[in-house]
Amino acid sequence: MSPPRSSDVESTPLLHNERWHGQDGDDQGSDEEVITFDKDDEEDPKKWPKKIKYFQVLQITFIGLLCPLASSMLAPASTNVAAEFGVEKQAIVGAQSGFLHLLGVGPLFLAPMSETFGRRTIFLTNLVLFTIMQIPTALAGNLPVLITLRTITGLFASVGVANGGGSISDMFEAKERASVLGFYLLGPLLGPSLGPFFGGLIVAHMDWRYIFWILFVVSTLMCLSSYFFLYETYAPIVLDGRKKKLQSKHPDTQYRVEGASDQPIYKKILSNCNRALRILFTQPIVLIMSIYQAVIFATMFTLYSTFTNIWPSPPYDFNKTQLALTYLAPATGFILAAIFVVPSIDRIYGKLAKSNDGEGLPEHRLPIAFIGAVFLPVSLFWFAWTIENSSPWPVPLSATLLFGASQVCIFNSxxxxxxxxxxxxxxxxxxxxxxxxxxxxxxxxxYVSGLFEKLGYGWGMSVFGFVTVALMPAPVLFYWKGGKLREKFAVDLS
Incomplete structure (x- = not known):
């Protein structure tokens, strides 16, 4: 599905350089035509009107928000669920852990499959399945069933993480991408923070099962919106639709989509699914920066898991509504950084490209990460020792605001x-x-509950602070040496 075309688009040539034969550069009567976008082709996602592109980004961001949000919505209800099922409170963490496992595994398959079947198809299929899974989850009769259903749901929810960045890359040039990507990344980053907020508000006034009934209603609306208004953005799939139309009109002419593989579908899926792991384990920059992001992500979920123990206990004694509101502190940090800091990524990129004879390099995206790398451990030590010393609640909560802002700086870069x-x-x-x-x-x-029992919150959270200190030099190192490392470890991903 593509956006509506203007009335004069029919005059746009379907083949590059307006040639119908000899597309490979000869005039020897070759009967194979290469289909590609013309310079001003309105079907090219990069040439779509801005209002259409931004509306696509808005939908993709909402998907990227709702799916990760579902990962943490159950956290404030852990006491209620444990009481109903007659289990220890810590056992409920398995429902979140299972969801996150599949949330991580899913993109290994869904991201490359979107490069085979198209972004729209993968989005819609998984959104429908994600929506359906809310029904049996709301009706789960025991903890093993709940954990199993939540784990499976995590696979379908991963589409919000798997497809978003690729879709934005399809529509925007490098010089304008950072700000748009920064807006989209608010979804996956805000989701785990807003999940406990909304979950806490629901549990404060209704039965915990309403968490999933409300998710079902919201995700159904999201499915309907995506079906009618979410367009295909992956260029080879758009061109493949063009190829099929031409093939039906001119059956004697062979057409080939530029950059498309002629492999059978099953081989393409296997090859594409293997690609993400090859990138991860053959590219030192990706491996180390992914470890850095993984440490931040684990720290975030650890931090949020401590909230249900810290804030309802003395000296704070927060009720369920107040507990829910504490999750808005890191969320506020995300939003402030996205508004005031992330737009600088494009500006810095432009200046560095200009000083490099007009050539922008991937490493020019990293300077904003320097800021986040410094303030991330500061925020963790701040939170750890103000909680340990029972400081007034605004003091440790302010640390989580800085944590959120630091996370955005690193993730977006x-x-x-x-x-x-x-x-x-x-x-x-x-x-x-x-x-x-x-x-x-x-x-x-x-495993962190035992860590905090032995070390307390001061030294327990400081463990995460020390790890982030060790990883602090990574963005600076790759800014200076990243280009040489990319050349040294170049790999054919086709």
Whole structure:
């Protein structure tokens, strides 16, 4: 499905350079035509009107918000669920952990599959399944069933993480991409923060099962909106539709989509699914920066898991509504950084490109990450020791605001870096990072309760602070040496 075409688009040539034969540059009567976009082709997603592109981004951002939001909505209800099922409160973490495991595994398949079947098809299929899964989850009769259903739902929810960055890369040139990507990334970053906020408000006034009934209603509306208004953005799929029309009109002429593979579909799927892991484990920059993001992601979920123990206990004694509101502190940090800091990524990129004879490099996306790398450990130590010393609640909550802002600086710079480095296979590169961070985000919160019991919140959270200090030099290192490393470890991903 593509946006409506203006009345004069029919005059746009269907084949590059307006040639119908000898597209490969000869006039020897070749009967194969290469289909590509013309310079001003209105079907090219990069040439769509801005209002259409921004509306697509808005939908993709909402998907990227709702799906990760579902990962953490159950957290404030852990006491209620544990009481109903007769289990320990810590066991409920398995429902979040299972969701996050599949949230990380899903992009390994869904991102490259979107490069085979198209972004729209993968979005719609998974959104429908995600919506359907809310029904049996709301009716779950015991904890094993709840964990199983939540785990499966995580796979379908991963489409919000798997497809978003690639879709934006399809529509925007490098010079304008950072701000748009910054807006989109608010979704996956805000989701885990707003999930407990909304979940807490629901649990404060209704039964915990209404969390999933409300998710079902909202995701149904999202499915309907996507069906009618979400367009295909992946160029080879758009061109493939053009190829089919031409083939039916001219059956004696063979057409080929520029950049498309002639492999059978099953081989393309296997090859594409393998691509994300190849990027992750053959590219040192991707591996190390993905580990950095994974540590941040695990820290975030660990931080949020402590909220249900810290804030309802003395000296704070927050009720359920007040507890829900605490999750808005890091969310506010996300939003402020996205508004005031993220737009600088494009400006800095433009200045550095200008000083480099007009050539922008992927490494020019990283300077904003320097800021986040410094303030991230500051925020963790701040939170750890103000909680340990029972400081007034605004003091530790302010630390979480800084944590959110630091996270945005690092994530946005890194995601832009991946997209610029692997533009054609941007979805696969982003999937590599999503896999690692979701795995750590799923595993580490399972074990931190013992850490805090032994060390307390001061030294317990400081452990995460020390790890982020160790990773602090990574953005600076790759800014100076990233180009040489990309050349040294170049790999054929086609």
């Amino acid at each position: 890194t995601q832009n870096y991946y997209i610029d480095s692997f533009e054609k296979f941007a979805a696969s590169a982003l999937a590599a990072g999503a896999f690692l961070r979701s795995m750590m985000g799923a595993q580490i919160p399972l």
